[in-house]
Amino acid sequence: MTSGAYDDNNIFAKILRGKIPSHRVFENEHVVAFMDVMPQAPGHVLVVPKAASRNLLDADPAVLAQTIAVVQKIANAVKEAFDADGVFVCQFNEPAAGQTVFHLHFHVIPRHEGTALKPHSGKMEDNAVLAANAEKIKAEL
Ligand code: 5GP
Numbered sequence: 001m002t003s004g005a006y007d008d009n010n011i012f013a014k015i016l017r018g019k020i021p022s023h024r025v026f027e028n029e030h031v032v033a034f035m036d037v038m039p040q041a042p043g044h045v046l047v048v049p050k051a052a053s054r055n056l057l058d059a060d061p062a063v064l065a066q067t068i069a070v071v072q073k074i075a076n077a078v079k080e081a082f083d084a085d086g087v088f089v090c091q092f093n094e095p096a097a098g099q100t101v102f103h104l105h106f107h108v109i110p111r112h113e114g115t116a117l118k119p120h121s122g123k124m125e126d127n128a129v130l131a132a133n134a135e136k137i138k139a140e141l
Pocket of ligand 1: 011022023034035036037038039091092098099100101102120121122
C-alpha cells in the first residue's frame with residue numbers, strides 16, 4: 001500500500017504558518033519546536049521541520065539532519081527543565097504505526113523512573129500549564 005500525498009492543510013502546516021497558535025520553545029531557519037497539546041508527560045515537545053514532508057519516509061535527509069540536531073538540543077533542555085531521569089524520543093510513520101498528523105515531527109518526552117507515560121493523543125492540557133512548561137524549557141535553551 002502506498003502512502004498518501006502531503007496535505008498542506010494539516011494542523012502542523014497551519015501552526016508553522018502561524019494560522020493556529022502554539023507554545024513555541026525554539027525556532028531556527030529550518031525547524032520549530034512547540035509543546036504537544038495532549039502531552040504524554042509534562043514537558044512533551046514536538047520538533048517539526050519547516051520543510052514539507054509527510055513523515056520520515058519521504059523526508060529529505062538534509063532536513064532530517066537539521067531536525068535531529070534540534071531534537072538533541074530539546075532533549076537536553078527538557079531533561080534539565082523537568083529534572084528527568086531520561087528522555088523518550090519517538091516518531092511515527094503512517095496510521096498503521098500510530099501517526100495522526102501528517103507532517104514530519106519527533107516527540108521529545110521527559111521520563112521519570114516509575115512514572116508511566118499517559119496515552120498518545122489522550123487528554124488536552126490546560127493552556128496555562130503548557131505556557132508554564134514552555135517557559136521552563138526555554139530557560140534551559
Ligand atoms: P502523531 O500521532 O502524528 O505522531 O502525533 C501527533 C501529536 O500531535 C500528538 O501527540 C497530539 O497530541 C499532537 N497534536 C494534535 N493536534 C495538535 C495541535 O493542534 N497542537 C499541538 N501543539 N499538538 C497537537
